[in-house]
Amino acid sequence: MAENKNYLNWQKGISSWLLTLDHKRIGILYMITIFSFFLIGGIFALLMRLELFSAGEDFIKTDFYNQAMTYHGAIMVFMVIIPGIPAFLGNFFLPLQIGAKDVAFPRVNLLSWYCLVTGALIACFSLVLNGVDTGWTFYTPYSIRTSTSVIPVVLGAFIMGFSSILTGLNFIVTIHKLRAPGMTFFRMPLFVWSLYSTAIIQILATPVLAITLLLLIAERVLGVGIFDPNLGGDPILFQHFFWFYSHPAVYIMILPAMGIISELIVAFSRQNIFGYKSIVMASIGIAAVSFFVWGHHLFVSGQSEWAGIIFSGLTMLVGVPTAVKVFNWTATLYKGSLKFDTPLLYAMGFLFLFLIGGVTGIILATIAADVHLHDTYFVVAHFHYVMVGGTLMAIMGGFYYWLPKMFGRMYNELWGRVSFALIFIGFNVTFFPQFILGAEGMPRRYADYPLPYEPLNQLSTLGSWFIGGGFVVALIAIVWAIFKGPKAPANPWGAKTLEWETTSPPPHENFSETPQVTTGPYHYGN
Amino acid sequence: METKPSPQTKPLAHHFDSYEQQESAGTLGMWLFLCTEILMFGGLFVGYVLYHSLYPEIFKAGATFLEWKKGGINTVVLLISSFTMALSIYYAQKNKMKACRMSLILTLFCGLLFMLIKYMEYSHKMHVGIFPGKFFAYTGEGNVEGLALYFSFYYLMTGLHASHVLAGMGLIGWALFRAFQNKIGPNNYKPLEYVGLFWHLVDLIWIYLFPLLYLVE
Numbered sequence: 001m002a003e004n005k006n007y008l009n010w011q012k013g014i015s016s017w018l019l020t021l022d023h024k025r026i027g028i029l030y031m032i033t034i035f036s037f038f039l040i041g042g043i044f045a046l047l048m049r050l051e052l053f054s055a056g057e058d059f060i061k062t063d064f065y066n067q068a069m070t071y072h073g074a075i076m077v078f079m080v081i082i083p084g085i086p087a088f089l090g091n092f093f094l095p096l097q098i099g100a101k102d103v104a105f106p107r108v109n110l111l112s113w114y115c116l117v118t119g120a121l122i123a124c125f126s127l128v129l130n131g132v133d134t135g136w137t138f139y140t141p142y143s144i145r146t147s148t149s150v151i152p153v154v155l156g157a158f159i160m161g162f163s164s165i166l167t168g169l170n171f172i173v174t175i176h177k178l179r180a181p182g183m184t185f186f187r188m189p190l191f192v193w194s195l196y197s198t199a200i201i202q203i204l205a206t207p208v209l210a211i212t213l214l215l216l217i218a219e220r221v222l223g224v225g226i227f228d229p230n231l232g233g234d235p236i237l238f239q240h241f242f243w244f245y246s247h248p249a250v251y252i253m254i255l256p257a258m259g260i261i262s263e264l265i266v267a268f269s270r271q272n273i274f275g276y277k278s279i280v281m282a283s284i285g286i287a288a289v290s291f292f293v294w295g296h297h298l299f300v301s302g303q304s305e306w307a308g309i310i311f312s313g314l315t316m317l318v319g320v321p322t323a324v325k326v327f328n329w330t331a332t333l334y335k336g337s338l339k340f341d342t343p344l345l346y347a348m349g350f351l352f353l354f355l356i357g358g359v360t361g362i363i364l365a366t367i368a369a370d371v372h373l374h375d376t377y378f379v380v381a382h383f384h385y386v387m388v389g390g391t392l393m394a395i396m397g398g399f400y401y402w403l404p405k406m407f408g409r410m411y412n413e414l415w416g417r418v419s420f421a422l423i424f425i426g427f428n429v430t431f432f433p434q435f436i437l438g439a440e441g442m443p444r445r446y447a448d449y450p451l452p453y454e455p456l457n458q459l460s461t462l463g464s465w466f467i468g469g470g471f472v473v474a475l476i477a478i479v480w481a482i483f484k485g486p487k488a489p490a491n492p493w494g495a496k497t498l499e500w501e502t503t504s505p506p507p508h509e510n511f512s513e514t515p516q517v518t519t520g521p522y523h524y525g526n
Numbered sequence: 527m528e529t530k531p532s533p534q535t536k537p538l539a540h541h542f543d544s545y546e547q548q549e550s551a552g553t554l555g556m557w558l559f560l561c562t563e564i565l566m567f568g569g570l571f572v573g574y575v576l577y578h579s580l581y582p583e584i585f586k587a588g589a590t591f592l593e594w595k596k597g598g599i600n601t602v603v604l605l606i607s608s609f610t611m612a613l614s615i616y617y618a619q620k621n622k623m624k625a626c627r628m629s630l631i632l633t634l635f636c637g638l639l640f641m642l643i644k645y646m647e648y649s650h651k652m653h654v655g656i657f658p659g660k661f662f663a664y665t666g667e668g669n670v671e672g673l674a675l676y677f678s679f680y681y682l683m684t685g686l687h688a689s690h691v692l693a694g695m696g697l698i699g700w701a702l703f704r705a706f707q708n709k710i711g712p713n714n715y716k717p718l719e720y721v722g723l724f725w726h727l728v729d730l731i732w733i734y735l736f737p738l739l740y741l742v743e
Contacts, residue, residue: 100541101541102540104555105551105555177547177554178542178547178551203561204565207562207563207568207569208568210566211566215682218658218678222678223660224678225659226577226678226682231659232580232581233577234576
């Protein structure tokens with residue numbers, strides 16, 4: 001029994017976890033929270049797909065379908081994908097990657113986890129009241145008039161917003177003030193850069209969501225009329241406010257995913273990243289442009305044609321830095337000594353799916369095409385290709401990649417690959433048909449559809465079971481690895497970033513002595 | 527007699543290498559937090575500007591209901607409080623702790639005065655039926671169609687601001703408590719400075735609210 005002291009065993013007991021100020025332990029708390037809610041959100045998704053297996057109302061009631069659709073969206077967005085990468089993997093690895101002992105404000109870090117949990121519980125409390133059926137976007141005027149329990153969910157999202165703001169604030173200060181000696185800005189790993197651009201969006205956009213949600217609560221409680229046309233208000237203003245946050249928010253979801261992909265592709269092709277600075281600039285560029293594209297959600301809601309044209313052009317602009325990254329990743333893979341372990345498989349899955357998601361985004365940014373495709377399954381397929389095919393693939397890839405560091409154990413390569421294959425194939429079977437359904441005009445969010453849409457819907461539902469199965473396999477593989485996996489060395493991948501220089505799992509203070517940085521992050525000597 | 531706080535009373539968290547690093551991190555964090563506050567109020571200001579341009583006559587009529595004298599007094603009160611707040615930091619730096627505590631008490635008093643005057647304004651309006659939103663029941667002189675919308679903005683903006691005044695008073699109370707414990711001093715005035723930054727922001731927001739709501743033509 002000569003086990004080294006590490007962050008997992010240096011303190012014991014439940015309160016040493018619930019009151020911990022260690023960024024690594026807080027990362028683990030986030031991990032448990034996020035995957036629990038992922039399970040709940042996933043069950044809602046499977047229920048919806050089950051109902052859509054055949055035309056007509058057959059498995060669940062239409063009212064419940066509307067609620068399942070809302071909870072699936074709200075849970076996956078606010079409790080899974082937004083905190084998913086920054087608060088879980090970012091919390092754990094940002095300080096390690098820049099050679100710091102912790103984030104700048106450990107207490108604030110813990111507070112932000114409690115904000116997430118409190119907000120999530122308040123939001124879920126609505127389930128035992130009347131549920132909520134507005135969709136995760138809470139569009140007015142319906143969200144003001146519906147008799148369902150909108151307020152707890154909106155209040156929950158408001159509180160969870162603080163979690164996001166506090167995490168972003170902590171990360172910006174950490175990156176500015178806590179880098180190890182020699183760790184200049186342009187020696188930081190690209191994952192850190194992606195978290196930095198994400199944090200900027202979290203800080204600048206989330207407060208606008210906060211005031212929007214407060215106004216919505218005031219609208220329901222006091223009837224203030226700001227979004228109510230009966231009192232001279234304008235429901236479209238809600239959409240503007242909402243998307244001023246929620247469009248940048250999709251970059252909160254995808255930017256850190258891109259950061260993980262950079263790390264994975266470098267580590268598994270074993271050569272320096274192609275175009276480091278252009279990827280950095282692309283991250284910042286995406287963050288900057290993200291604030292000026294929200295109007296593409298309102299092409300058919302009644303904004304002026306000129307606004308539409310400008311928003312359309314700006315939206316397409318996002319494609320430029322995004323494509324820069326995709327080309328850089330591809331160029332990095334070129335002539336690399338590739339090792340197709342599970343993390344790289346997920347990264348390749350990301351490249352493939354995200355490309356489809358991104359290109360269909362350009363189609364939707366084209367106003368004329370959007371008028372036809374707006375609010376159809378084409379949109380559903382598009383953002384699932386980006387959010388699941390992009391973000392979730394990156395979370396899974398990053399999780400497998402960093403699991404040896406986090407828990408000091410290796411996962412089983414075969415089961416990792418099986419989980420990837422099931423999720424990847426299932427995902428395409430589920431969502432590719434939805435592009436066709438959408439182009440054929442099937443509207444989203446309905447519990448029912450005309451008979452001609454049935455075959456493709458059945459295919460889609462079939463795929464959803466594969467995704468579900470894939471995540472069950474992944475869960476089993478990960479839990480097995482954490483508790484029973486073989487011991488992992490400090491650097492199983494031969495990766496070059498700082499987190500691999502310390503032991504697995506890292507000690508409480510991360511490094512036995514503060515690292516001195518003399519090179520860029522991916523120094524493979526080629 | 528003033529006790530000089532020794533440098534040991536200033537805690538250095540384990541993950542910082544130096545006090546300078548710790549303090550500059552705190553300052554940056556505070557400024558970032560103030561950015562989020564401005565953006566949150568920004569949403570309301572955008573709404574105000576939008577509806578003001580849509581319905582200028584409602585906003586003009588609404589402003590006549592507000593007592594600009596009380597609003598003006600409140601502006602002066604907050605400006606004084608910002609001054610005393612700044613003084614308290616100055617005195618803490620100079621190790622004049624009695625004056626520092628006195629300035630904080632004055633600041634707190636100004637905050638209280640502001641809330642009292644605000645309360646008088648609110649209760650006066652509600653007395654004649656000017657409630658927010660759907661509870662608006664005023665039918666008397668000067669009523670125009672859509673006046674409720676103006677008062678929605680009035681209550682929302684001043685209400686959100688007042689909640690920040692209360693939060694700021696809480697923070698000042700905490701700083702005062704720390705000052706009495708001798709945990710604030712020339713070596714350790716940063717927490718006080720952060721409270722001050724927040725208080726100045728609350729003051730600054732009022733500086734914009736006052737002309738927009740009370741003096742608008």
